[in-house]
Amino acid sequence: GESVGLHLPTLSVQEGDNSIINCAYSNSASDYFIWYKQESGKGPQFIIDIRSNMDKRQGQRVTVLLNKTVKHLSLQIAATQPGDSAVYFCAETMTGNQFYFGTGTSLTVIP
Amino acid sequence: DGGITQSPKYLFRKEGQNVTLSCEQNLNHDAMYWYRQDPGQGLRLIYYSQIVNDFQKGDIAEGYSVSREKKESFPLTVTSAQKNPTAFYLCASSNLHGNQPQHFGDGTRLSIL
Numbered sequence: 001g002e003s004v005g006l007h008l009p010t011l012s013v014q015e016g017d018n019s020i021i022n023c024a025y026s027n028s029a030s031d032y033f034i035w036y037k038q039e040s041g042k043g044p045q046f047i048i049d050i051r052s053n054m055d056k057r058q059g060q061r062v063t064v065l066l067n068k069t070v071k072h073l074s075l076q077i078a079a080t081q082p083g084d085s086a087v088y089f090c091a092e093t094m095t096g097n098q099f100y101f102g103t104g105t106s107l108t109v110i111p
Numbered sequence: 112d113g114g115i116t117q118s119p120k121y122l123f124r125k126e127g128q129n130v131t132l133s134c135e136q137n138l139n140h141d142a143m144y145w146y147r148q149d150p151g152q153g154l155r156l157i158y159y160s161q162i163v164n165d166f167q168k169g170d171i172a173e174g175y176s177v178s179r180e181k182k183e184s185f186p187l188t189v190t191s192a193q194k195n196p197t198a199f200y201l202c203a204s205s206n207l208h209g210n211q212p213q214h215f216g217d218g219t220r221l222s223i224l
């Protein structure tokens with residue numbers, strides 16, 4: 001199967017600092033990537049996506065970077081807030097139908 | 112509001128019992144999916160359906176069954192053949208045209224009595 005993993009299982013940041021969450025993927029044919037946020041006891045919530053013809057995409061306080069050369073995806077959260085505390089995981093697909101999901105990084109924001 | 116509704120939020124299963132998890136969406140999405148989430152693991156695909164009355168097995172379909180009689184509904188039955196059913200079950204849906212994100216419900220936590 002696919003191998004989508006995260007470099008760090010946990011991350012703690014001070015409120016107001018920037019957070020960077022990383023993801024490695026193994027299938028060079030994957031052409032669409034998504035970051036999700038999952039709070040305890042809830043379903044994953046879409047944050048931002050990026051297609052393989054791009055290397056950067058920005059949203060509100062979030063930026064996704066894609067490095068196809070090393071098969072690496074990162075999520076940057078600016079001015080991290082307590083409400084950002086959650087598990088973040090990436091997903092990849094090359095078909096648009098079947099996605100492969102990473103195990104997640106738990107982000108804790110310290111007030 | 113448009114979205115995906117899963118019910119119940121918590122479910123308990125007795126030995127030898129089949130239980131059915133409900134998933135309804137009003138997003139007019141063609142595709143629907145069931146995933147299982149276990150601690151420390153990524154989501155694993157159980158079944159998916161791209162059209163009414165058709166569905167395909169995912170990576171861990173053994174011990175599960177589904178139906179897709181309506182576009183809006185994709186119930187999952189956890190049968191007695193599934194020996195380790197305790198998990199968090201997530202339903203998702205998406206459009207099929209181009210790369211589109213999957214939208215998730217808030218899950219059902221299934222436990223064994």
